[in-house]
Amino acid sequence: MNLACELCRHDGGRVLWRDAQLRVVLVDDADYPGYLRVIWNEHVREMSDLSATDRDRLMKAVFAAETALREVLTPHKINLASLGNVTPHLHWHLIARYVDDAHFPQPIWGARQRASDAAVLAQRSAKLAAVQAMLAQALGASSVALLAEGR
């Protein structure tokens, strides 16, 4: 626990799944409804600071979340990234990317390419309860509050 660390002090998004080691949260980004973070609960800086067992555990959760995004949202591409320049507490960004999204084909940190279509975003958001259900199926049940269907 690092009191100066944003991800030690806060969940970092709406929690979709959690256990003692990690959590999967929904990032609040209006342009990207299918944007998850998989966050290691302990304050660890780099993947190579984890034991091989813990690295494996974290990546299995990342790939389970990737699978849920693909199955439910059928994006054009998945983007995965562990950066942490501002918040050096291990967290993986998982972003479902579409050819019509705000930055495609740039990374979401690059130059904006176009406006997002509100109706399309709403359709994608409505599927997030199904993403959460697939996560629970892959990772096991957790006591986290469920998203409303068609939210």
Add this chain to the structure above:
Amino acid sequence: MNLACELCRHDGGRVLWRDAQLRVVLVDDADYPGYLRVIWNEHVREMSDLSATDRDRLMKAVFAAETALREVLTPHKINLASLGNVTPHLHWHLIARYVDDAHFPQPIWGARQRASDAAVLAQRSAKLAAVQAMLAQALGASSVALLAEGR
């Protein structure tokens, strides 16, 4: 093999290490001497398209490369990303980041923050032969040409 794919047709950088499944290349980016890519040789789109065994193999190589970058270059942070919006052939970006680099704390795909210092970049480049040696130690010998010391 996809004849339209850049990473099927070309190495994608100076090869530091390779075997039948994957290769580690040095990316030609003047601002980032410590920028590697770990590229799966076969044309595969997403991590979740690989078998669990192959995923594990690829991530072990990514983390071995991360360790080599950290040990030799002692960067402030490691950035890892698998994007592939333009070239949907599995490849991991590994970038050694420093507080004085061109984009810090932004991702390298974000807005440039400052000019790079040529002398500092040259010092970092001179260590790349040691990165290659550590890779061979971690992943096993390969028949790839060695970088010159102090290059």
